[in-house]
Structures are given as C-alpha cells and as structure tokens.
Amino acid sequence: MDLLGFHASKASDQNLRLVGGNSTNEGRLEIKYVNIWGTICSDRFNISAANVACKQLGFAGAKSVKHFGAGSGQIWLDEVRCNGSEKNILDCKKNSFAAHDCTHNQDVGVVCKGCSQQEVKVKETRVIGGHEAVPGSWPWVASVQVKFPDDQWFHLCGATLIDTQWIITAAHCFDSSKKPSQYRIALGKHYVSAVEDKEQIVNISKIYIHPDYDIEQHPNDIALVKLKTPIRIDNANVNTICMPDSAERSLSNRDYCYVAGWGKTKDKDASEVLIQTRIPLMDNFRCRFMYKGLTNKMICGGYLFGGTDSCKGDSGGPLMCRRQGKWELGGVISWGEGCAQPMKPGVYTRTKPYLSWINSIMGKSPSISSKHHQTTTVRTTTRRSIFFAFG
Secondary structure (H helix, E strand, O other), X not given: OOOOOEOOOOOOOOOEEEEEOOOOOEEEEEEEEOOEEEEEEOOOOOHHHHHHHHHHOOOOOEEEEEOOOOOOOEXXXXXXXXXXXXXXXXXXXXXXXXXXXXXXXXEOEEEEOOOOOOOOOOOOOOOOOOEEOOOOOOOOEEEEEEEOOOOOEEEEEEXXXXXXXXXXXXXXXXXXXXXXXXXXXXXXXXXXXXXXXXXXXXXXXXXXXXXXOOOOOOOOOOEEEEEOOOOOOXXXXXXXXXXXXXXXXXOOOOOEEEEEEOOEEOOOOEOOEOEEEEEOEEOHHHHOOOOOOOOOOEEEEOOOOOOEEEOOOOOOOEEEEEEOOEEEEEEEEEEOOOOOEOOEOEEEEEOHHHHHHHHHHHHHOOOOXXXXXXXXXXXXXXXXXXXXXXX
C-alpha cells in the first residue's frame, strides 16, 4: 500500500480521510460509503470543494487541489461541485454514489492549511487533582518504552506525535543511552501495559538531542525522535498535535493547558491508565523566586499550594494548550523539585523557542552531535512525570 497515513474526519461517522501524503494535512481524498473506502474523481472538483473537505477534516481550509497517485477499489464520487459554504462534502452537488466515468488516474487529492483543529473530549473535573482521561481524548500522547535485558518493554517517558514520523520528548529521557534500538514508541494507548486493539508500536530510527542540552542541569531539555516507519493517523485514537505559530504571543497564565500521562499518582506507583489534569501556568517572574535556574525557554505550571503536578514516569510528555481554536504543544514536561509540593511547581520546556531547530531537523535530519553518544548515569533528582494528587 502507498498509505503513509490517513487523517479521518472529525465528524462522528469518520467518513473522510487523506491517504498517501507526506504529512497529515495532505493526501488523496477518500470517502467511506456502506463501510467501504473509495476515491473521489477530480472532474469539476475545485478549490471550493477542497475547502469543504479540509474543513470537514478539521483544518482551517485548503491550500490547493493536487494529485497524490492512483487509489484502488471503488470510485465513489464524481462531478463534485461545492460553493464553499457546505459543512460536509456530501452536501455538495454530485453524481449518485458509484456513478462515474473516471479511472483511478483521476483520483483527487488536497493540501489543507495548517494542522487539524479536531475537537478533544476533555472531561472537566474539580480544579485540584487529576483523573482518568476519556480513551482517545489525547490522540497524540505517546509512550517512550525502554527494553530491559530480559527483552521486556516498560514505559519510561511521555512524548508527543507532531507528524507521521516525528515525536517530541525530553532530552533527559535518553541520558542513560542514546541507542535507538533500546527504545520504541507506543501510540493509541489508554492502558500503558496492556495490549490494545488500536495501539501502534513503532521502532525508532534516530534520536536528536538539542545540541545545547546540559546533562547536569536543565536547559534545552528537548529531543526529537524519528520513527522507522510512519504512523497511521486515524483521528479517534492516533493523531498529531499542532505546533505553536512563531508569530503568536508566548504562553502565559492566560492560557488553558492540560497535561496527561502514565506517571506516578499520590501514594501509588505509575498509573496503568492515562491520567489528565488542567494545569494553571505561572509567570516566570514569580517562578524565579522558587527556581533560580529558570530561563526564558522554560515555563512553570501548577498551584502554589501544590496538589497537582508532574512526577516520575511522564518526563517528556506534553503541555497541551488550547489556542486559536486548536490544541497546541506549548511545552514538554521537564523538571522540578519533588511532586505536587507547595511552592514547587513543575517546569516545562517551551516549544516555541525551538521551532527553527525542530524544522531544521525534520527537514535535513542531521546526525546527533558526537558529545551526546556517551553512556551516562541516569539523573533521578530532576526526572519528572505527571503526578496527580487525589482527595
């Protein structure tokens, strides 16, 4: 198959997807009818129709109509004509299903604007503490798993899917080893240790540690991971998160952010199910009274009186902020002192200051600097993962 990944519609019937593109915002347009996926013919399909399709998929609109290769099987739609105001491609004028005079060489594709603005099922609760997430509600949250000498795999860190073949996590997750063969990525998970029908397990091709990361301190605690094979996007269980816009304002205490992971909970070991909580952000001026080493590329999150924080097991996981109608990766869980302690909030690496580095790695894929190849002792004092205090 030529399927690099597909992007399912955010509509409840999930009847539209993109196939064969190099990223999640492009590909051959396919529609599901009577539970069978089929293609759409390019006859009379223009940018207005592309806008309808892209918006149905959760994007801001369409950039262009483009061919992404021939599909196979059924051709479902032909002569699709939209005025651009429709909410669903099926609301446009078109021939009856399967009534066409096309070949698969005429299968239409689209390039959509930006990243998906899909809705996420956020289960609201009391302000302090965390709770089990709705399965599938955070489809970009990943588990970095490490292989033990007995060939068993265990959850090590959280991570975030930002493209079909790229993950962002914390650099300190790889302090003990930089060998890709020692790790793998699990996506589509709710129960971190159980085998689940919708999960995707992918091996790692390369690990890119930020060149200014300091293993003895906290600065630039961010890493990119390239997967050996692209992830299959299915919207309900696995999807990418949006990255910040370089032109938008920086995160502040005005933003609406969540964290999620499988980290340690109060008086318990690591959580078996995905746990989430809303995190209030704190301005850096105030946080510097508690942490002298705080830089402008970090941001604090949590309550001054404690109760909700990040702790062992979820380092590298996402700080997810709702901005401009979509969920963005505002930061990466990095460090802090203790877990959910008063006057000791969690510290997150901001992602916006690293956009140029991220884009350069994803575009050029340079090798890791040689200074990051050595094996070192794993730090324990600054490891963090999601810590939720209940009660």
